[in-house]
Amino acid sequence: MNKNTALAPRLLLLLIALIAWFAIISQFSISVPLLLAKGMTYGEAVWRMFGYLTILTNVLVAVACTVLLLKPESLPGQYFSRPGVQTAVTLYILFVGLGYNLLLRNHAPFTGLHRLSDEGLHTVVPLLYVLYWSLFVNKQGLQAKDSLLWLIYPLAYFVMAMLRGSSSGFYPYPFLNVTNLGYARVMGNAAMLLVGFFVIALGMVAVARFKRSELATD
Template sequence: MNNQRLTSFVALVAWFGVLLQLVLSLQLAMANGKSAGDGVVAYLGYFTVLTNLLAAVSLSWPLLRPHSAAGRWFQRPGVASAVTVSILIVGLAYHLLLRHVWNPQGLQWLADVTLHYATPLLCLVHWWLAVPPTRMAWRAPLAWALWPLAYLAYALLRGMWLQSYPYPFIDVTALGYPQTLLNSAGLLIVFLLLGSVLVAISRARLTPLVR
């Protein structure tokens, strides 16, 4: 499989996950007597959804418009690595913190597996096979962390407005701000460590083995 076919395949899986979850969110909202707009608001509250959507766009744009400014930007190894770390933290956080919280069935199980396992793992494979290694700066993960930090600010402001938080570990109503921020700092540290691992791997792949 060449790189373009691999990118297309991973993009299709990512789009399948986000679109399936959108349909399920709309169905759930309407089943509970709420509007489609309420379903979209709930859907867009999750880091999982937003990051999978980011992955889908970042993979698709270079395929559709490779010579556009956005297409070239998404093809940069640093940007591709930032997206990869972000989607990997989705899978890791779900596996460690959330998979025991509920037991999805049917299509919701399929959406969960796609969003939390299939797309993160495929993005990692894509990063390894299709993203050229480069000597990224060790401080690069600090810039990549702007994405989860922006989400945290968004989730807290959204939660304050709606009195509903998407994840139990940032539920200010139940935990208070000190514990919420402590939990967030722990996840941020994991993000930075994971990003540093990708930087180290990328740099090591450029270094010839000394015999």
């Protein structure tokens, strides 16, 4: 790999990290004061922010990109360099982007900095990270069975969201709101989303296999 080729993925990682951190910090700077104005403590407001899959996943992407840029040889760097881990992170942020743009985009028409942050979290970062994965991530060894392991993250999030909602009454997304929809419908929504998540995961494995076969024939 020549210097120009080696520089391209680092520049893309840097761009993703900068946009992700900017969007996360902007979102906190906007949302936390609004929650404080409603009578929440600072800790409660921050805890509420981390109730959103969008925030959790963008933090994961931002941390992964930062580690790969600054400490690629460290243990965390080696972990985030694994094909399965990088593909899982890509899958999670892709799911965030698709979920928002297909299901939630019209629920909150933001403006100004809030709009920039919202687009960064839900559109720009997902697109750029998928591009990074497609062009630069080693996909050697990915198998269909890995898709089952990748389901742990959304399942853990769903359990956390249900537990938090049952104790506080706060559900981060309308399709998870047990108070309005009831448990049966929420479980049905979750099952459909999980199936969609699994199908996307299998599709990514298929893409990885196609790219490997493409390289083998070059």
